Amino acid sequence: MGSMADICINMALSDFYSEHPNYQTRLRLHTKDAKSLLEANFAVLDLLKHEEVHGILGSQVATEDKFLAELGGKVNVPVISFTARSSTLPYSQNRFFIRTTPDDMYQAQALAAICQEFQWSEVVILYEDTGYGNQFLSHLNKAFQKIDIGIAYMSAITTSSEDSRILKELKKLMAKQTRVFLVHMNPSLGYQLFSCAKKAGMMSEGYAWIITDYLSNFLSSTDFVARDSMEGVLGIRPYVSWSEKLDSFQERWKRNMVLKNRAGSVRDLNIYGLWLYDTIYSLAIAAEKIGLVNSSFLYVNTSKNGTDTANLKISAFGPRLLNELSHTKFRGLVGEFQLINGQLKPSAFEIFNVIGNGERTVGFWTVDKGISRELSSTGVPTHSSSTKSLKKAMWPGDSVTHPKGWALPATGKLRVGVPVKHGFIEFVNVKIDAAANRTNATGFSIDIFLAALQLLPFPTKYEFYPYNVSENCNSSYDDMLHEIPQAFDIVVGDTTIWAPRADHVDFSLPYSERGIVLVVKNKKPFDTWIFVKPLRWDLWLTIIAACILMGIVLRILEHRVPNTNEESVRPHRERLLTTYWSPIIALAFPERNMVANTWSIIVLVFWLFMAFILMQSYTANLSAILTVDQLNFVLSEEIYVGYQEGSFMKFFLKERLHINESRLKKYSTVEEYHDGMTRGSQRGGIDAIFDEIPYMKIFLKKYDSQYKIVGPIYRTEGFGFAFAAGSPLTANFSKAILAVTQGPTMTSIEQTHFGPGYSSEDPLSPTISQRTSSLTFFDFGGLFIIVGSVTVFALLCSETLVGRKFTSLTAQCSQKCLCFMSSKFHSTRNVAEEIHASVPDIGATPGEGGYAIVVGENPSGSEGEICDPGQNNEGASAEDQEVKTDNTEERNSMAHN
Incomplete structure (x- = not known):
């Protein structure tokens, strides 16, 4: 790496100033060789003190970046790295640390896109146990989480690991179901890993291996043995488009390597040399933009703080160089060179396949377009009209079919756990054949499993394993799920998808109705009123x-x-x-x-x-x-509630509905539920049942209108199959279950086990009774009593002597009261008429806005009073008649006057 860098820097300086002979500025290179991290730190301090440099180029080791970045920030000297792919400090905190390489974040996104392209839901990561390896792992975690790809296992391997240690780790990985391995290691450790993987038989059909550019950038320098162990590996690296300038540079670089006798570990030029070449070009351009500077203006002052950085000068030229470098943009050997937030603008990534001594490009990835088969000459993805996917690749074991990403256990059969119970065998009915040492299972849940099995994209064998879910045996559905993956690979049955269970297992999509309901007796309380x-x-x-x-x-x-x-x-x-x-x-x-x-x-x-x-x-x-359905009595009154044995309902009723455990009773079958409800809580039974809709539909179907569902439906996700956490089987079975439940066979499966007319599309249809529950006489008994009493009373008053006499006496009393009230009313009215006669204005016509008082004898012989002397008041006394006549004569006289 050092030999390659030295040649690339000298070639870049020579090429740049040959192309620009009229430039007034020149870059001067000061080099220091360091064998360790400590020596590298001292070398930087020496360069800053004695050479008075205004920029630091390096280093090659990622662990040195933090120290160099902090040091450069103190003396205002840009630290420019052509190898660092990530930084422990954000750019806003240390702007003097520049990376002329793309960030590893983009490479992690490209790797996640590859896994998504091949529909791999889980990946095992093998990484170098260094600071750089851990940094890259954080990028992978974020990229995989965004697209819901799980990391099944992370294996950290030290750089000093021996073959025995690596083989032991690989055998542990072989016991897992995941068959996709992502390797992020330096070339030396990576070649050692693949050599051990080939010995362990992991470079065979069914396995998929992906390498990052930490290793793939150096594949051109590998020997035949290392390449042979990597046959079928998929790799990723930054894409470099061909150009005449790049081709010329590569030829000259090879000649320089031979002429200068630099036969180091690097046998061929790689991307780091090209990045370094472009970095020197950018520094030369930035320096020329600044122009010539007087030496007296190169430094601000001297930093003397009593530390190792004493006597270091603070550069005044460094910030100007940093500013010009950040705005430099040109076309380099790698492609477009432009710094964004202190790092190189990302370009495309090339996805290649290792085949023999060569490599075959199968596609590309870009930030904007994702995966594509081809790139145009300008680096823009070009999608064919038929497909966007990658080209065909050769996989380990000389297979042309891409691995599905996981494998069955060593036995080659799925260990299917099935619950053994006494009731509701319509869902799962387990029979053990002791003679053949075999477990047979039938039922609705089993038929769904078998139908889904036929739709999987791969052939799968299975074997049933029984598990007794009974509280008498101190076991339940939760206990059965905890046997995954030790005893079962999958649990098939009427297993409810419930949040507390999802902490340790994964569930498929549901295949049954969802919800918990309350069932009570179908009767109305007797209430006369x-x-x-x-x-x-x-x-x-x-x-x-x-x-x-x-x-x-x-x-x-x-x-x-x-x-x-x-x-x-x-x-x-x-x-x-x-x-x-x-x-x-x-x-x-x-x-x-x-x-x-x-x-x-x-x-x-x-x-x-x-x-x-x-x-x-x-x-x-x-x-x-x-x-209306009455529900509150369950929580407020001291009644007893039944639940199914072995299910999660006991915990649900206690924790969710806060029902005292002493009021809960367990049952196993439909008949036991009915017996408990028939006896009632007064005779040792129950008053209500809490259970899931599929069970209660069977219960209501059998006993028709004797029971009904009341209250709200408490949400659960229905029945599903359970798998080990992170199992790739979950996604495959979920897709198959979705196809079964929405397909034409679902109705026949339901009616086979639950009877004709059954349909899960109408989850509450059985709650409607087939016989109408009519209202009875007793529901309106009080109303009939009132109406009957009034009718009898009217008949007695109308048709009997005693009744007529009672009616007559009542009428006389009413007449006296009404006449008394009427006399008071007419006395007040006569006074008003006298006032009207004495005040002419009051007699204005209505049209004039006044009041019109009309005084005269009513044709019917009444002025509106109730007691009219002209009428025949039967039952009125002579004295009463005389009083009324006098009042009338007096009123008529006043009216006449």
């Missing part, structure tokens, strides 16, 4: 009071309205008495003309509007009371 409940007592009293007040108001409004011809057949007093009842009569006989005053009609319209609203509200509320 249920029709009163829609309205509270205060509203009932308000309605009654409003009816009475409205009748009085209408009586007053109708007092001045004279009889018409149509009404002359009815006594005036009877018509006015009817007015009192008009608010109620109008509701029953709206077609009758009970009022004549315009204001009375307006008032009655608004009253009817309010009455109809009350009637509709009463109807709706009564309907809700008779049909």
